[in-house]
Amino acid sequence: MTAPQTTPELPLLDKVLVTCYPARTVKQFQHMRKRVAQKPYAKYFHEDLHIYSDIVPAIKNPLTSEQVLPLKDISRLLEPAYFEEEEGKNGWCALSDGTAYVASKTRFPGVTGDMIDWWFWWHSVEPERYALWYPYNHVEVQSSFAAVGDGRLHRADLCHREKWLGSTHRITEFIGPHHKTVRIQFVEPDHRHLNLASWSELQKAGYAAAVCAVLWDGSLPLKLGEFVHLWRTVEGGLELHSRYWLGHEVHLQLLGLKIPLDCLGGLLGIKRRLAGEEIAYEQFLHDQIEFTNLAGILPGLYSEYGPGRLP
Template structure:
């Protein structure tokens, strides 16, 4: 088991972007934090896995930020984060760039990000200048050490392509959208069962920047383009799990929104 790192090595401290790790984390979006502090949302207003094409419509869903446990024991999280001054190009670059070393993952949110690993095959694909930008994360797997609100976990994130989640690709490709999605498996560093989930970050342009309409379906995986409930019948996910993930998502993306424009410009949009 890899160590839980909270400090940088001397070699990491020498890198120009170490300053983003060393500076204070920005305060999370107060509007979103206030919504989450009101308690669980109405389960009847959940966007069910399998209905993701609803996100392609203009406007917003009834609930863009909330969390709950569903009658079948699974859980749901939705968060609508704003990224002023950020472009979709920056988002694509970030998801390709940050998997290459611990420091890049840690500077995203040092309060809860402790390390990241990828295979040598994925590393070669990311660093290959002929690989299209979206394929530098779609189809890759990140092994991260992260605290999503309920203690440190080892998490495997297997990134998928939008079509594997059921998106209408003709309509999706007609819009300026970046979809970051994948199957995740998390296990507490203290041991215990492995927890499956499906992650979706639907990025679209808004005046002055972009927004992420994030969705998590805890207890599920996408298998052969179909949502599959992996949570055993009779088991219920404790509400602390989606609640912690919702607050964590606001915190980590508030910080990323604050640092990404400068970081991207300093790196010149290069992936190396």
């Protein structure tokens, strides 16, 4: 598989202000604003958040089953032809078994792959940094690498990717009005749960950065789904293509044994309660807001606090 012969461009589009937030997230914003005020990066904590205007129609109407990319076909994201037919596939829906599916495309003007790899460890050092990403919805974050005891997150002999790949982030956030704690297990793109591609194959396909993960319950050994974030090189920056399969292949992992719950969970409606249409909708909106905001603040953050600047 090879990258497109011509590099696509980031379109110049208007943004619209997000004006409606659940009451619980407004309280979270007010609480976190006080905490961030004491940090040197407080100017990147924004009250006004936006999405691109062309996203609004995708919020209003769910995708059809024909527009869904099954996880087994994830390698299509490496095909140049896939993006030529991708218009109309940006959005959300619930599958017949209750799995929530989200496809989200976001623009990252002026951003590089190195900035992405830096951000995914840098934000996990303290909750206030995590809150910059989505000031209303992001509550707590803790990297498993912070507990290693070797100062891994600040070691100069490690590259950015080595500071988050293979770690698990335990995060608490709001998805719409829902307060959730999950564990994000960052894995290789060719991990058995995804079977996407090797790093070299992604690079050949035009991707400058990739973040792939398996989602687990915050406390139980319960697998909740998968997601991928793929940043594709375009003229003027990067273009993020994200896919979420929430409530997908749910199972318990106990004493090295995998106990499948997917089929039973679908029949009993458990998957619809774990994921379903409402979470699909809220996750799409959440993704668009947080990544549009991150794209706006990342170049400045990296310039001020990137390698060699903030201990």
